[in-house]
Amino acid sequence: MTKKTINSKKLDFTKMKIFFIKISNFVSLLFEKLGYFLTHNIFVYVYPKKVRLFGIKFNITRSRRDAYYGYMFILLWLIGFLIFTLYPMFYSFYLSLHEAYYNLQEGITSTYIGFENYLNIFRSQTLVPLFATYVVRMILSVPLIIVFSILIAVLINVPMKLKGLFRTIFFLPVIIATGPVIGELTNQNATTLPALENSTLLVYITENLGSWIADPLVLLLNSLLLVLWYAGIPILIFLAGLQKIDRSIYEAASIDGASPWDRFWKITLPGISSLIGVSIIYVVVTMSLFVESGGILELTRSHMLVGAPDSQFWFGYGYAAAIAWTYFIFMVLIMLIFITISRGRKGSRA
């Protein structure tokens, strides 16, 4: 009984195989005909060494053929880039100079108001503090993340058995960090360490430092885990960099009497310093593009769709576009500043 069913299954499988081969043959024949038609008509005609385009003949050279196929392969991206990225960028910049609203009958209506939208961002009571906390948070947490990830990468790189396990653990947050989940964890104070909360460190900071520096520090310590969660990918970047450094350099240095401390500063750090720029870009982008409730990005959307609570006078698409552009400019500035700092340090040493 069982043998019979197996046999019949096998038969079915071979039948299916034959069926698929038949179909694929038919499809490839169809495509061949179609391809022939596409390359042999009045507009385009391909000779063995020449091609006729709208009556004009071209010689097929190696580089021309390469260029043609290259553009064919990236055509999808090129079209997408023009339609979904480049045009929207210019259009949103254009809108940010206008007061623009959407209505169902007429589409978008806009009146030119110059840089008024941008000025209104800096006049706004809610946006200026948000931008300030964003900049301060970035300036405090990006170096922290970079240093932390270098530290962890160096520790993981020590030869031992559990390497893979630690790699798995430190990469985990990249997988699960979703907006609503993190929001809920912050709500329930799961992102701060209880030990930190119970110690008097926070009280000490708030009592002894001015509020301009104490507030961001407390904010940082309170969301310390969240900040460190962004280190997942930089750790892997640095780890891959560390594994490329030749072991024999370390051996040579230790024969010359360099201590582990010296070896870290003189060999390890210069070896991975070229990766710091990439990690900075990655960290700034992922931290900035994370949409937290009540943050600037969230506010942009509410300005666009419904009008935020502070915006009886200024809302609409133009204002939203202006906020997004200002945010983007701040982001790029922060990135540039950090990269120049990391490059500058490298330059002075060399």
Added chain:
Amino acid sequence: MKLRKKLFGMQFTDGLIYKIIVLVLLISFSYIYLYPMLFMLTNSFMNVDDLINPGVNWVPTVLELENYNRAIQVLELPASIFDSTGYVLQVSISATVSSALIGYGFAKFNFPLKKILFAFMLATFILPSQVTMVANMLIFRNLGIMSSESSMVLPAIFGQGVNAAIYILIFYQFFKTIPGVLMESAEIDGASPIKVFYKIALPLAIPSFLIVFLFSFVWYWNETFITGLYVGDQVTLPLKLQAFRASYESLFPPGSFGSELNEAIMLAGNMITILPLLLLYFFAQRFFTESIDRTGITGE
């Protein structure tokens, strides 16, 4: 003397003490890292008494499965998990296939303006989607695909989806490593570049496909801002989670006995939302952690 050598090694870094210090440091950092996860896991099983009781910290006194039961009802589980997986599969597969094509084009052909276009491609990574969102919404409205799934699928096909630059970079780096001799010999045998692509390059690129697919799956699953704006409020599980409070109150109206929404139920909902990703990660974690080597940003 022998003991000392074993403990401190020839120069400290290869001794036992150093290894123990490193291990202790790493374990404590892992604890810090995993703390929110553990918190979420244990607290999602607590009942109301355990949540309030300061004596109960990690191990709940009873396993309250009712939390999960309610969260499943609120998130409309069996149906919604298939819906959102189906949607995310659709988007991520189209992103993967298109970025393979694009990466191959950038890697294997020389054409004018290639360097500039490649730089533009990488630059799209830092552009926030909020900058382009206004204009994109209007484009989608004009195309008539606003609030449908194609408003995410279409940019993904054209290589402009979430983090598309990274996927293209992964494929670009991989196709660079395939020796040109292989393709030249195929060309001499009369294969067209397209045939070379799908007969030689594609079969070799299967690991890259897997990596890109896994990443795009995870990132599209986690994306709530753009998906919520273009496609709709209740498409994926994370979006449903965002509206958890409201849907809970409509399902269990406040006032009736034992219907208060507590933190444990919220956390149970969170656990359910990230469970598919966790499963994916534990089965395919090798591919995730290898991905950085594949992007080649560490310099070759």
